[in-house]
Amino acid sequence: MPVDILGLSFAVFIALGGVTGYLKSGSTASLASGLIFGALISLSAQFAASPGASKSASIIPAVLCIVLFLVMGSRFLSSKKFMPAGMVAVTSLLMAIRFAAKAL
DSSP states (O other): OOOOHHHHHHHHHHHHHHHHHHHHHOOHHHHHHHHHHHHHHHHHHHHHHSTTOOGGGGHHHHHHHHHHHHHHHHHHHHHOOIIIIIHHHHHHHHHHHHHHHHHO
């Protein structure tokens, strides 16, 4: 079974970001959203990479990355701090482009 290394790495990055946000500032919202988005991106990226999956299966992780980009992008615009919101927004946009390109 093929593994989407980049997709799984991104999912782990998001999940670890949520854990880090919780440990640094006690944000349970950060923990929950990081773990939920990390799990959903991981599962959907693996599903899209599985044999027999249609190209349109990559739309699901692309949409998840776009939602993450919009949320974290708005946080970056309001805080003007690149870490962590800006970095997550940029990497989410890049991954959304990657998943969307696979769907074409």
